[in-house]
Every structure is written in structure tokens, then in C-alpha cells.
Amino acid sequence: MDPGVTVIKISGRLVFGREVDRLETTVTDLLKQGQVKVVFDLSALDYVDSSGIGTIVSCLTQIKKAGSELRTAGANPRIQRLFSMTGVDKLLALYPTVAEAAAG
Secondary structure, eight states, X not given: OOTTEEEEEEEEEEOTTHHHHHHHHXXXXXXXXXXXXXXXXXXXXXXXXXXXXXXXXXXXXXXXXXXXXXXXXXXXXXXXXXXXXXXXXXXXXXXXXXXXXHHO
């Protein structure tokens, strides 16, 4: 895998509270280190609420502002449906696997 790619595995539930705070902190820290490409591995993500979707979008904004790139990989059909209902799928590159997201 490209050394400039960082994979963040998001699993379980991404909901209001500690989970979204931790994700935002992780992304902020990565950008401070100058990471160029970030992949959110969503293959183990079961549920995301509106706060979680908002956090993904705010991470995307942060990453773009830093001149970096965010891709997502492995979202299950339910998560993909949520992304399309909320328009997030128009903002984010969705890939079937981490390897494809990291390579592209």
C-alpha cells in the first residue's frame, strides 16, 4: 500500500458522542502530520446516525481544506443507502475495498 495512505477503520456504531469525537480528533492529528490520502474503512460499520454522517462530512471538509483526499471503502448496502439518501455519496468517493480505495 502507498506509504502516503492512512486507513482509518470505523466499526460498530458511529453515533453522537465519543465515537464521532474520536474520529474528528484522529483526522485532525493525521492532517497535522501531513497525511495526503485518507481511507475510511467502513466494512465493519453497522450503523451511523445523523451526527455520524455530519462528522464524516466535516472530516471530508477538513481533509480537503488541508489539500488531502478522503475515500471510503467497504460500506454495506444499508450505509450506502444512508449516504445516497443524505447526498453524501455525491461528496465522497465510495470504493468496494480498501485496496481499491488506496490504489486509485
